[in-house]
Amino acid sequence: MAEYPRMLHTVLDTTRPRELAEFYRRLLGMSYRPGDEPPADGTPDRPDWLVLRSSDGVNRLAFQQVDRLPRTTWPEHDVPMQMHxxxxxxxxxxxxxxxxxxxxxxxxxxxxxxxxxxxxxxxxxxxxxxxxxxxxx
Missing domain, CATH: 3.10.180.10 (2,3-Dihydroxybiphenyl 1,2-Dioxygenase, domain 1)
Structure with a gap:
């Protein structure tokens, strides 16, 4: 029995999961979890959940579809960052x-x-x- 829970990945809400996953995939040199890759034929897709992995196959970031996402106003605190x-x-x-x-x-x-x-x-x-x-x- 494990003494502590193990962190699996960090999940980012987004109205556009594929676009945000592609941004971080390219920025960080990650790859998709098998089955989460964009369609090979280039057809548009509208996934509601995607996961990126590091080069050693560890899940690092996930992207979850939401209907709306108020943008933070940081450094003002009207809409806080909540996380970064x-x-x-x-x-x-x-x-x-x-x-x-x-x-x-x-x-x-x-x-x-x-x-x-x-x-x-x-x-x-x-x-x-x-x-x-x-x-x-």
Whole structure:
């Protein structure tokens, strides 16, 4: 018997599961759980649940269909973040490179703190409006 529950994956609500899954798949180099891949013939699909896995086959992120998703107003607190995901990179040069990648994939820059001497970082919103950070660890 396990002493503690094991975290399976983090689930993000979205009105567009495939679009958001594709954003994170490309941003993080992940792959779909078998059976969750886009249709091979390119036909549109409307999944209500998708899972991405890391290269070692571990579920990491899931995407759940919702009818509406009010976007956070962070840094204002009218609609709080409720949750965000942090990602790290090893250097300032890589931080800048990842900013370009994230924006080219559809992320919106919310905060630029790349000149912070203690913890350079960017805060982005993904295509569904979820905040995420990329910082130098």
């Amino acid at each position: 995901v942090d990602f790290t990179v090893p250097s300032l040069a890589e931080l800048h490179r990842q900013r370009e990648r994230a924006e080219s994939l559809g992320a919106e820059l919310l905060l630029d703190r790349c000149d912070d001497p203690d913890e350079p970082l960017y805060v982005f919103a993904d295509p569904s409006g979820h905040p995420f950070c990329v910082f130098v660890a």
